[in-house]
Amino acid sequence: MTEPAFSLRASGRLRRRQLVNKAMGVLAIGAALLAVAVLAIVVISVATRGAGALNLDFFTKSQAQGFNPKGGGVLFAIVGSAILVGIATLIALPLGVLVAIYVSELAQPRLARIARMALDITNGIPTIVIGMFVFTMLVAAHGQSAFAGSIALAIIMLPLVARATEEVLLLVPPSQREASLALGVSRWRTTVQVVIPSAMGGILTGTTLAIARAAGETAPLLFLTSLGVSSHADWNPFHPLQSLTLVIFSYSDQADPAYQSKAWAAAFTLMCFVLFTSLAAKLALARYRKKLGG
Amino acid sequence: MADSHAEKESALERTRGRLDRIGDPALKAITFGAAALAVGILVVIAYELATGSRLAFRKFGLHFLVSQAWSVNLNQFGALSLIYGTAVTAVLAILIATPLAIAIALFLTELAPKPVRALLGALVEMLAAIPSVILGLWGILVLGPFVQNQLEPFLSSTLGFLPFFRGAHYPTGILTAVLVLTIMVVPIVASVTRELFTTAPPELREGALALGATRWEMVRGVLLPAARPGIFAAVALGFGRAVGEAIAVTQVIGSQIGIHLSLFGHSDTLASRIAGQYQGASTNLQISSLVYLATILLVISLAVNIGAQLLIKPIDMRPRRRRIALDRAFEAQGLSAD
Numbered sequence: 001m002t003e004p005a006f007s008l009r010a011s012g013r014l015r016r017r018q019l020v021n022k023a024m025g026v027l028a029i030g031a032a033l034l035a036v037a038v039l040a041i042v043v044i045s046v047a048t049r050g051a052g053a054l055n056l057d058f059f060t061k062s063q064a065q066g067f068n069p070k071g072g073g074v075l076f077a078i079v080g081s082a083i084l085v086g087i088a089t090l091i092a093l094p095l096g097v098l099v100a101i102y103v104s105e106l107a108q109p110r111l112a113r114i115a116r117m118a119l120d121i122t123n124g125i126p127t128i129v130i131g132m133f134v135f136t137m138l139v140a141a142h143g144q145s146a147f148a149g150s151i152a153l154a155i156i157m158l159p160l161v162a163r164a165t166e167e168v169l170l171l172v173p174p175s176q177r178e179a180s181l182a183l184g185v186s187r188w189r190t191t192v193q194v195v196i197p198s199a200m201g202g203i204l205t206g207t208t209l210a211i212a213r214a215a216g217e218t219a220p221l222l223f224l225t226s227l228g229v230s231s232h233a234d235w236n237p238f239h240p241l242q243s244l245t246l247v248i249f250s251y252s253d254q255a256d257p258a259y260q261s262k263a264w265a266a267a268f269t270l271m272c273f274v275l276f277t278s279l280a281a282k283l284a285l286a287r288y289r290k291k292l293g294g
Numbered sequence: 295m296a297d298s299h300a301e302k303e304s305a306l307e308r309t310r311g312r313l314d315r316i317g318d319p320a321l322k323a324i325t326f327g328a329a330a331l332a333v334g335i336l337v338v339i340a341y342e343l344a345t346g347s348r349l350a351f352r353k354f355g356l357h358f359l360v361s362q363a364w365s366v367n368l369n370q371f372g373a374l375s376l377i378y379g380t381a382v383t384a385v386l387a388i389l390i391a392t393p394l395a396i397a398i399a400l401f402l403t404e405l406a407p408k409p410v411r412a413l414l415g416a417l418v419e420m421l422a423a424i425p426s427v428i429l430g431l432w433g434i435l436v437l438g439p440f441v442q443n444q445l446e447p448f449l450s451s452t453l454g455f456l457p458f459f460r461g462a463h464y465p466t467g468i469l470t471a472v473l474v475l476t477i478m479v480v481p482i483v484a485s486v487t488r489e490l491f492t493t494a495p496p497e498l499r500e501g502a503l504a505l506g507a508t509r510w511e512m513v514r515g516v517l518l519p520a521a522r523p524g525i526f527a528a529v530a531l532g533f534g535r536a537v538g539e540a541i542a543v544t545q546v547i548g549s550q551i552g553i554h555l556s557l558f559g560h561s562d563t564l565a566s567r568i569a570g571q572y573q574g575a576s577t578n579l580q581i582s583s584l585v586y587l588a589t590i591l592l593v594i595s596l597a598v599n600i601g602a603q604l605l606i607k608p609i610d611m612r613p614r615r616r617r618i619a620l621d622r623a624f625e626a627q628g629l630s631a632d
Binding site: 020025098103105114136192216 | 335393397402406414511540585588
């Protein structure tokens with residue numbers, strides 16, 4: 001074997017280039033680790049403080065009145081959140097699906113582009129602005145109500161549901177539509193009985209993601225529904241109901257540690273709900289995409 | 295027999311015809327109505343906010359934008375210090391978040407092994423899913439004390455010669471708000487940037503690597519320039535989010551009117567002032583001034599979002615662009631294409 005004429009080890013300029021390359025790789029890994037670390041710190045600090053403050057009373061009782069912040073729980077805030085988000089879903093789901101059908105199945109490209117752009121712009125409006133809008137439109141004249149809060153949440157959910165639905169409608173194989181149309185089935189029947197059922201899984205997971213997002217919203221509810229924590233049961237959506245996010249918000253700047261621990265417990269409950277539903281929905285969506293995408 | 299067959303068919307034809315004569319246009323009309331509603335909401339929002347802020351607009355006009363006053367007793371309201379607070383917090387958050395987010399996106403698309411990619415991507419998205427009120431609660435009770443007792447003393451002892459790092463240390467203030475906003479913005483910018491990198495045409499990478507570029511030279515010389523418009527759009531979206539965030543900022547910024555250079559002091563933003571003041575709003579003029587703030591926010595968010603949408607396009611691979619991209623790959627190595 002002869003010695004190579006020159007050394008194969010990098011030197012000089014090449015060596016520097018390789019060093020820079022390595023350094024940048026390390027920086028990228030560092031950034032990714034930092035993001036994960038922040039997530040871990042937030043989740044762990046909410047979990048440790050929140051889980052300790054959780055007990056059966058927290059879920060089954062209402063806030064104790066008077067000067068005893070220790071007792072009771074947030075039952076009616078949980079009920080209120082469920083009603084707020086439930087009504088918002090009842091409004092946003094059908095509307096969003098209809099908009100998506102129009103945009104992806106029926107509209108001329110130019111109109112579809114306008115509608116899509118409007119959805120994206122709505123998605124970008126700060127939620128506090130949407131809350132302010134519903135306030136000037138409804139609450140200023142008719143007073144606070146959970147219904148007003150639901151309208152605000154529905155405006156936030158609409159673009160999410162519509163865009164998610166549009167995405168799965170595009171995934172439905174054209175051959176399904178063509179087969180149906182070729183059999184002489186009319187357009188609307190094809191849409192309602194072939195395309196929508198085929199896309200249903202995707203629509204529902206997209207809606208679940210929107211629900212997870214709406215359940216965590218605070219800003220749009222601030223002046224629309226009740227900030228206080230009342231002790232009596234109320235199911236009427238036309239009354240100002242409490243919500244879990246507003247409880248966290250109003251307890252978070254209380255000096256009394258008893259309120260703070262309630263805020264942590266509520267935050268832990270909400271975080272579990274939001275993270276589990278959005279994670280489950282994302283997994284389902286990925287599986288569904290694979291199924292349709294072949 | 296032929297007759298009955300024809301009869302049956304025509305019967306079918308008739309019922310189907312009747313239903314479908316209504317069905318097709320009906321579906322089109324209903325879905326069009328829904329789409330029109332989705333577009334109409336935007337118009338109604340703009341109209342309602344404009345009418346709601348009329349009272350304040352009549353009284354203060356555009357002077358509102360350059361006035362620092364915010365006093366219920368004197369009936370004087372102005373947005374200048376809030377605009378300043380919004381700009382400082384959002385710009386600083388974006389400045390910290392953008393390099394971090396791009397680095398995360400690069401790690402996820404270029405460096406990480408496949409299984410790690412999916413897991414880390416999901417974790418970064420989880421960070422985006424955490425409700426802002428929870429981040430705010432964490433911001434006051436966990437991050438705040440850390441900022442007050444560790445971060446701010448450290449900054450003032452090392453960088454205290456700058457006016458930005460002087461003054462008393464508080465758990466709440468601009469610095470805490472910037473950190474919380476950074477945590478919110480990073481996942482947004484990272485996920486859009488990651489999408490850009492994954493959908494970049496493979497010949498971009500292959501061309502640069504085949505020319506002998508190191509991975510970093512490929513990224514710097516080819517991938518980043520090609521993705522630049524998209525990255526701008528991602529940053530714009532993140533900026534819009536930071537500007538509009540109300541709850542978490544209200545919780546950690548300390549709600550104070552005034553313009554000062556120190557990042558340790560309290561401040562307030564457009565969104566956090568609305569969120570913080572609303573419950574106690576007592577006069578019509580104050581409410582109208584808050585709606586005025588919301589109108590300013592709406593204008594900013596429209597500008598940012600429309601701008602971002604015009605920018606956001608998949609990486610363009612027309613031949614001329616490809617040549618430029620490859621030229622850059624040469625330049626990155628100090629070689630010339632000619």
